Amino acid sequence: MPPSLTESSAGHAQWVEDRHVAVTAPQGPLALVLTHWSPAGAPPVDEAAARAGHPADAVLTRLQRADIDSGVTQEGYRIWRRDSPANEAFEKIETYEYDPDWVINGRFELVDEQRVVPFEHLRDEGATRALPVSGDLIFEVQGREFRLAAFDTVYGGTAKLQLVFGDTTNGAESYGAGRFLFLDRPAPDRPLVAGESIGIQVDFNRAIVPPCGFSNQMNCPLPPAQNRLPFPVRAGEKRVRFAGDFHP
Template structure:
């Protein structure tokens, strides 16, 4: 066997790190507040008070976990209160057998740029369980890169210190989750007085693409890929689909 090159060593190290990342992902999805544990989501009527925890828990076993959430009504913008019930003994937890994934693929580690547009820009994203309606999400810039000679301009919404990219590709619905996958990347630090059009370097590592929460629980409502985020190429990197025991489906 010939001597390993620095590129070979880098690939081996990256593959080993990815294995650790996959283990962490499994620990998360099977955890107390992981998506496999989510068995119920309730949203109240806009403008009404939140449901009392005692009332929400009434029809559930004592061991379940209760949490609150809120959002703006999709039509009026009024505040809606909601809650979730989490159960680590859920049918999905019991049927879960792992997350199918591709091996490490260095071809899908891509140098890109974040082109700042406007902190106050919101773009419409359709969500899986909103019957075709859209919700405005903050997209302060675009991710730009060239792939096979074609420039791509992706919409990734701001999620705190990260950018959340929702994408589909030629594997969606066959090898990978039908509704698309997520990729999180660190959001470049943009100062308040930054000039629109300024670009910041970033790396898209599709080896860290994940099955969205709605692939683990039908109580999740995930954003769907906009037209700009649908690749004709097969992105054979990252997670594929959830593996269930025979006979189980969400």
């Protein structure tokens, strides 16, 4: 039996609270004050140099990526601080009221493992990074079918499907660069082959502001053309509210 509206609303309220805890955590997006990338092929910056000018309780993490031009590995690091300007100015995440109409039953269709989609990223000045798409989310809104590309990721320590999407609320009501939605990848009773599909629930009430809405040191993928919905999705998170005129 599906949960009642009261149960769903209560679950949504808990999710909103959990999101507040997550974004204000020691390594939540509000705490990120620096992302640094070394030139392609260069060694990592040593810890003392990376920490220079930051308090002793700042958190240092390492990361890698392929250089967008050469494909050669780039070494990077991030600095996270509880006393970041964003953390100190943060007030809340503005969120739409829970709406059961935005819990949509659709299907996840596996695609060929070689399929990639070019995603433009916020800090790449118009260049694109090709991300492998694991499948399409297919659902209907007002009798019209939509097919949006999703890819595999890890979110909260768990393997998920990630949808990067846009809609007509972006910039007016919700975060201008689009929003993210993380979904449990459905488990079929046998391996699927490309073109086969399995049912999936797409709950837009769990749409979130991307990390780049909290820190300008995040480099988020932007919705590709096929993931831009031509109608308003008034569900999930809208945008981040900061005190005064602060802007990340």
